[in-house]
Amino acid sequence: MVGRPCLAENNDSWPVCELFDSESEANITANHVSLATSPPVEPVHGSLPTAYAKQDTASTADVTTDKCQDKHDIPVGIQYAMDINQYRDYNHLLRVSAYVLRFVRLLKNKEKCKQTLPSATELNNAELLWIAHVQREYYADTITSLRNNTKKYGALSKQLKLFIGEDSLLHTGGRLHNAKLDYYAKHPILLPREHHLTRMIVHDTHVRLKHSGPQSTITALRERYWIPSIRRIVNNELNKCVTCKRVDGRAYCKPLTAPLPRFRVIEVPPFNVTGIDYTGALYVRNPNTSNASKAYVCLISIHLRSDSCCTS
Known part of the structure; x- marks a missing residue:
C-alpha cells in the first residue's frame, strides 16, 4: 500500500492542519468540539464502578459555551461533530461522545491513551454537554435572562423557579431546599419534551428499571430530570416498547359460543x-x-x- 509522498520526508515538510491557530491557545477547536477546564463532577449512573471516577479527574468538555472560538468562525459544539438523531440508545450516545471528547483532549495535549473504556467522569461530562446543548436550543431566552438578570424570565421560569446551577444547566427551584436528598432530586434538570434526547432518556430509564410501568418510570426520572407533560411522554415511549408489547399482549377474550346441536333443537x-x-x-x-x-x-x-x- 502506497501512502502520501510527504510521509517519507521529514516531519517539518508535513502539511499543517488549519483548524489550529497556534499551540499556545488556551482553547483550541478540533472537529468542531470545544475543550476547556472544568472541575470533575459526579458519575451519571450509580451502577458504574467508583474506581473509574477516581482514575480520571481531567475535564473532557466545556458545557458552558457554544460560541465560535476560531478566527474562521467555525461552529463549536459536539452537535456539529455528531448527529444525535442517528442514535437510538442513550448509553451508546454517551460512550461515543466520551470517545470523541477523549480524542480531542489527547490531540490537544499530545498525550497517548492509557485506558480503553470511558470513565465515569467522561460519561458524565458527555451527558452534561448534550443537556447543555439541548437547553441552549430550546431555552436560550430564559438562560440569557437569568444570566443578565433582566427579570424577563417568562411564565415557565416563574412557575418552576428556574435558576442556573453550578454545572451551568437550568434547574428547577421547588421547595425541597432543606430536605436530605441528592442535589438533582431537590433541583432536577429541565429538559424539553419534544427533543430526541429526552425520549432516549425516558427509554433508557424504562429499560434500566426492567421494563416497569409508567408510574415507576416517572418516579425514577423525577429523581434527576424535570420534563413538562412527563406522563404523556412516558406513555408514548412505553407504547413503542417492543418487549412490553410481546410480554403484555391483549387481555383474554371469551370465545364465541357455538350453535346448539341438532338433536337439542x-x-x-x-x-x-x-x-x-x-x-x-x-x-x-x-x-x-x-x-x-x-x-x-x-x-x-x-x-x-x-x-x-x-x-x-
Missing part, C-alpha cells in the same frame, strides 16, 4: 333418544348382618315428550 318421538350410564363399585352394608358388599348402579335416561314440552 328438533322434536322427536318418545324413546327415540336414550342414554345409559354404569358406575361402581359402591360398598353397602346390610343392616341385619352388618356385612359390607359391593353394589353397582345402572342409570338409564329416557327422553320423553309430553304435549309441547320434553322431560328426561
Whole structure:
C-alpha cells in the first residue's frame, strides 16, 4: 500500500492542519468540539464502578459555551461533530461522545491513551454537554435572562423557579431546599419534551428499571430530570416498547359460543333418544348382618315428550 509522498520526508515538510491557530491557545477547536477546564463532577449512573471516577479527574468538555472560538468562525459544539438523531440508545450516545471528547483532549495535549473504556467522569461530562446543548436550543431566552438578570424570565421560569446551577444547566427551584436528598432530586434538570434526547432518556430509564410501568418510570426520572407533560411522554415511549408489547399482549377474550346441536333443537318421538350410564363399585352394608358388599348402579335416561314440552 502506497501512502502520501510527504510521509517519507521529514516531519517539518508535513502539511499543517488549519483548524489550529497556534499551540499556545488556551482553547483550541478540533472537529468542531470545544475543550476547556472544568472541575470533575459526579458519575451519571450509580451502577458504574467508583474506581473509574477516581482514575480520571481531567475535564473532557466545556458545557458552558457554544460560541465560535476560531478566527474562521467555525461552529463549536459536539452537535456539529455528531448527529444525535442517528442514535437510538442513550448509553451508546454517551460512550461515543466520551470517545470523541477523549480524542480531542489527547490531540490537544499530545498525550497517548492509557485506558480503553470511558470513565465515569467522561460519561458524565458527555451527558452534561448534550443537556447543555439541548437547553441552549430550546431555552436560550430564559438562560440569557437569568444570566443578565433582566427579570424577563417568562411564565415557565416563574412557575418552576428556574435558576442556573453550578454545572451551568437550568434547574428547577421547588421547595425541597432543606430536605436530605441528592442535589438533582431537590433541583432536577429541565429538559424539553419534544427533543430526541429526552425520549432516549425516558427509554433508557424504562429499560434500566426492567421494563416497569409508567408510574415507576416517572418516579425514577423525577429523581434527576424535570420534563413538562412527563406522563404523556412516558406513555408514548412505553407504547413503542417492543418487549412490553410481546410480554403484555391483549387481555383474554371469551370465545364465541357455538350453535346448539341438532338433536337439542328438533322434536322427536318418545324413546327415540336414550342414554345409559354404569358406575361402581359402591360398598353397602346390610343392616341385619352388618356385612359390607359391593353394589353397582345402572342409570338409564329416557327422553320423553309430553304435549309441547320434553322431560328426561
